[in-house]
Amino acid sequence: MNKKTIRDIELAGKTVLMRVDYNVPVDENGAITDDARIRETLPTLQYLFDSGAGVVLMAHYGRPKGQVVPELRLGAISQHLQNLLQRDVQSASDSTGLEATAMVKNVAPGGVLLLENMRFHAGEEANDPALAQELAQFGDVYVNDAFGAAHRAHASTEGVARVMKAQGKPCVAGLLMARELEFLGQLLEDPKRPFVAILGGVKVSDKIGVIRNLLGKVDTILVGGAMAYAFEAAKGNPVGTSYFKSEDAPIAAELMQLATEKGYDFRLPKDFVVADRDAEDATTKIVPAGSIPADMMGMDIGPATVADYSAVIENAQTVLWNGPMGRFEVTPFSQGTKAIATALARATENGALTIIGGGDSAAAAKQMGLSDQMSHVSTGGGASLEFLEGVELPGVAILDDTV
Numbered sequence: 550m551n552k553k554t555i556r557d558i559e560l561a562g563k564t565v566l567m568r569v570d571y572n573v574p575v576d577e578n579g580a581i582t583d584d585a586r587i588r589e590t591l592p593t594l595q596y597l598f599d600s601g602a603g604v605v606l607m608a609h610y611g612r613p614k615g616q617v618v619p620e621l622r623l624g625a626i627s628q629h630l631q632n633l634l635q636r637d638v639q640s641a642s643d644s645t646g647l648e649a650t651a652m653v654k655n656v657a658p659g660g661v662l663l664l665e666n667m668r669f670h671a672g673e674e675a676n677d678p679a680l681a682q683e684l685a686q687f688g689d690v691y692v693n694d695a696f697g698a699a700h701r702a703h704a705s706t707e708g709v710a711r712v713m714k715a716q717g718k719p720c721v722a723g724l725l726m727a728r729e730l731e732f733l734g735q736l737l738e739d740p741k742r743p744f745v746a747i748l749g750g751v752k753v754s755d756k757i758g759v760i761r762n763l764l765g766k767v768d769t770i771l772v773g774g775a776m777a778y779a780f781e782a783a784k785g786n787p788v789g790t791s792y793f794k795s796e797d798a799p800i801a802a803e804l805m806q807l808a809t810e811k812g813y814d815f816r817l818p819k820d821f822v823v824a825d826r827d828a829e830d831a832t833t834k835i836v837p838a839g840s841i842p843a844d845m846m847g848m849d850i851g852p853a854t855v856a857d858y859s860a861v862i863e864n865a866q867t868v869l870w871n872g873p874m875g876r877f878e879v880t881p882f883s884q885g886t887k888a889i890a891t892a893l894a895r896a897t898e899n900g901a902l903t904i905i906g907g908g909d910s911a912a913a914a915k916q917m918g919l920s921d922q923m924s925h926v927s928t929g930g931g932a933s934l935e936f937l938e939g940v941e942l943p944g945v946a947i948l949d950d951t952v
């Protein structure tokens with residue numbers, strides 16, 4: 550990691566302006582269903598308090614699109630943070646303006662103020678220099694601990710750091726950001742072999758870039774999830790009523806050709822669990838690849854695929870998993886994902902570095918009670934994908950380099 554962190558700078562008596570990613574999932578009543586993104590910033594916050602700094606937090610929540618949306622206020626998140634920290638968390642009703650400015654001035658060492666949802670201002674996502682200038686007044690030091698938002702050049706993730714840097718203020722990574730960069734960085738820089746990447750899920754077009762970048766770097770790529778049907782279609786096989794977008798097939802064909810030309814070990818499912826519909830009481834059966842019935846949908850990888858993939862994973866020294874193997878939220882289609890998560894847990898036990906990237910894959914591991922048996926579960930969905938595509942994340946690029 551070539552970026553400075555909070556461990557590299559003087560913090561006593563300073564006000565730290567810190568970007569966090571508290572964009573947590575909630576249920577229909579607005580209750581937080583997974584607070585990992587909040588909890589994972591606690592070590593950074595504790596370090597800052599212990600170093601004698603006061604903290605001003607910037608966060609976004611949902612997609613208010615530059616408007617004040619009352620349901621997207623950070624009240625519940627502020628309350629939750631206060632409970633976790635067991636210390637008073639102040640909340641400003643806006644992220645800029647007179648009230649916020651006055652509250653920032655009052656932040657003492659050990660104090661913490663959470664500014665209101667950054668995305669209530671259109672200037673946030675537009676990376677408006679005027680908004681960045683205003684935010685830059687709020688701290689002596691800029692810290693970015695929002696790995697999950699680092700792939701966006703927004704006012705609070707990039708613009709403000711640019712301004713503070715020009716003012717001679719340190720701009721560094723928080724401990725969560727540093728951990729993410731360290732673990733994910735190990736995948737791209739000299740990973741221990743065999744190195745296996747498992748790619749699944751539903752966002753095929755988002756993940757093609759990752760496959761492209763990883764193809765030459767990994768020893769084996771294992772494909773599952775709805776992504777597999779793009780490859781089935783590319784081979785001219787029927788996909789029935791499976792989740793499939795025809796525009797993905799040509800990209801899949803191109804990747805398969807590349808893998809064949811270069812002799813890469815690129816594996817597709819040998820069999821599938823197909824169903825008459827997407828429901829708990831669906832009628833299911835197992836079919837070999839190439840024979841998905843016209844009136845059925847592929848919902849999971851089948852047992853022959855599980856056996857093949859598990860053996861590869863358990864033999865690996867480095868494993869990246871992004872994207873569930875099937876529609877794991879529905880019981881009859883959860884077996885493949887569960888088996889793969891279990892194989893990863895076994896690989897960890899054997900001494901492999903195992904990393905999960907992707908929000909739904911992380912949720913699957915958690916649902917199966919296997920999260921803590923992985924080396925690292927990334928908090929960044931889109932950000933981890935862009936990182937693995939080899940793209941430089943703007944929120945990381947702007948931070949001070951180590952010398």
Ligand code: ADP
Nearest residue numbers: 750751752774775848872875876907908909910
């Ligand atoms: P991640 O968030 O881990 O990157 P994605 O967002 O790409 O993963 O995809 C996750 C979703 O993919 C899950 O909700 C899962 O139900 C769905 N999925 C996986 N396989 C299938 C399939 N065969 N048919 C329909 N949906 C699928």
Ligand code: MG
Nearest residue numbers: 907908909930
């Ligand atoms: Mg997802």
